[in-house]
Each structure stands twice: as structure tokens, then as C-alpha cells.
Amino acid sequence: MVTNVTSLTRSGLADFVVQRVTAVIMGLYTxxxxxxxYVTSDVDxxxxxxxxxxxxxxxxxxxxxxxxxxxxxIGLWTVxxxxxxxxxxxxxxxxxxLTYQAGVLALLFFFVVWSLQLFWTL
Amino acid sequence: xxxxxxxxxxxxxxxxxxxxxxxxxxxxxxVLLVLGVGFLLWLAAMALESSAGFAAAAAxxxxxxxxxxxxxxxxxxxYHLFAGxxxxxxxxxxxxxxxxxxxxxxxxxxxxxxxxxxxxxxxW
Numbered sequence: 658m659v660t661n662v663t664s665l666t667r668s669g670l671a672d673f674v675v676q677r678v679t680a681v682i683m684g685l686y687t688x689x690x691x692x693x694x695y696v697t698s699d700v701d702x703x704x705x706x707x708x709x710x711x712x713x714x715x716x717x718x719x720x721x722x723x724x725x726x727x728x729x730x731i732g733l734w735t736v737x738x739x740x741x742x743x744x745x746x747x748x749x750x751x752x753x754x755l756t757y758q759a760g761v762l763a764l765l766f767f768f769v770v771w772s773l774q775l776f777w778t779l
Numbered sequence: 780x781x782x783x784x785x786x787x788x789x790x791x792x793x794x795x796x797x798x799x800x801x802x803x804x805x806x807x808x809x810v811l812l813v814l815g816v817g818f819l820l821w822l823a824a825m826a827l828e829s830s831a832g833f834a835a836a837a838a839x840x841x842x843x844x845x846x847x848x849x850x851x852x853x854x855x856x857x858y859h860l861f862a863g864x865x866x867x868x869x870x871x872x873x874x875x876x877x878x879x880x881x882x883x884x885x886x887x888x889x890x891x892x893x894x895x896x897x898x899x900x901x902x903w
Contacts, residue, residue, distance in 0.1 A: 680863050702833035
């Protein structure tokens with residue numbers, strides 16, 4: 658079996674499952690947050706902080722942030738391996754793709770640390 | 780095997796059935812959401828910092844560029860979410876014929892339009 662060292666799980670089937678499980682988690686989180694803004698007639702600082710600062714939401718936010726990072730990694734990995742190929746970007750495609758993947762990883766890591774710090778200090 | 784085989788991929792000359800447009804839109808909105816989520820995080824960080832920060836976030840949203848950017852982010856989110864739900868149905872072979880896929884692609888665009896319009900009405 659051919660595996661790719663830069664895919665999230667090194668298995669297309671496992672990536673496929675991770676992509677769907679993380680999608681469901683993020684979908685439910687979106688529903689909750691949209692619901693909060695829908696039922697809260699006047700969203701002010703106290704209401705916003707009370708909502709995101711509750712232990713339940715901090716936990717759900719953490720689960721969603723980690724899901725988003727895994728989901729985005731698989732998605733952007735797919736995009737990179739589709740387009741950053743010799744046919745499109747020339748013979749340095751492998752180097753360009755690895756640089757792109759490193760950039761994506763750095764950005765996602767930054768988002769994870771930033772959001773965990775943000776929501777757990779409420 | 781010859782590695783440099785000729786490849787001809789002219790996107791402008793491809794046939795673009797509606798399902799293909801739906802598919803590439805799913806991908807494009809996914810990439811845009813990386814930036815969009817960054818924008819949402821930035822707004823959330825500001826609004827959750829203090830009541831002064833909340834006021835600063837509200838003032839930012841009052842700038843002419845901000846609500847269109849927020850609405851575009853929400854539109855991408857809605858599309859990506861609805862297209863994703865469609866995808867999971869198809870994983871279970873529900874509606875995976877070409878006719879059903881065409882119909883559900885239209886439904887995804889219509890639902891995105893309705894949800895985005897509702898969000899726009901709420902924002903303004």
C-alpha cells in the first residue's frame with residue numbers, strides 16, 4: 658500500500674473517517690453558537706462571556722478547535738497534493754508543496770494555541 | 780514508466796456540470812474558511828477581552844468593510860456545512876444518482892442563499 662507521510666493518518670480511509678467525524682462535531686458546534694445568537698436578543702459582553710466561559714462550552718470549543726485543525730489539515734493537504742504538482746508548478750513541486758504544508762501546519766498550530774488560550778482564560 | 784507524459788488540462792474547455800460547480804465551490808469555501816475562521820477568532824478575542832474590548836469589536840463591525848467580510852465568511856460557512864451534510868448523505872448512498880446529486884446541489888445553493896439572507900438581515 659502506498660502511504661503518504663504528510664497525510665494526517667497516513668491512510669486515505671482513516672483520513673476520510675476523520676474528515677467526517679470532525680465535520681459533524683463542527684456542524685453541531687455551529688448549530689449551538691448560531692442558536693445562542695438567535696435566542697439571545699441583546700448579545701452584550703456579559704452574555705457572550707457567560708456563554709463561552711462556561712465549562713461545558715470551553716470543552717466543546719476545545720473539541721471543535723482540535724476538530725477544525727484536523728479537518729483543515731486533511732482538506733488543505735488534499736488541495737496541495739492536487740495542485741502543487743510538477744505539471745502545474747514545475748520541477749520544484751515537491752519543495753513547494755512541503756513549504757506550503759509547513760506553512761499550513763504553522764498557521765493551524767497558531768490558531769489552536771490562540772483559541773485555547775483565548776477560551777480557557779475566560 | 781515515462782514520468783513526463785503530456786497532460787492537457789484546460790479548465791476553460793472542461794464541461795462544467797452543475798455538480799462540478801457545487802464540488803469546486805465546496806473546496807473554495809473550505810479554503811476561504813481558514814481565513815474566515817481567523818477573522819472570527821480575531822473578532823471573538825477582541826469581544827471577549829473586556830467590556831471595552833466588546834465595544835471595540837462592535838465599533839470594528841460598524842466599519843463599512845466589516846459586515847460584508849463577516850457575511851461572506853458566514854456564506855462560506857453555510858455553503859460548506861450544507862454541502863458537507865449532502866456529502867455525508869451520499870456516503871450512505873442516499874441520493875447519489877446523478878439526477879439526485881444535481882437536485883441536491885441546487886438545494887445546497889438555495890439553502891445557502893436563504894441562510895445568508897437571514898444572517899444579513901440580522902446583521903444590518
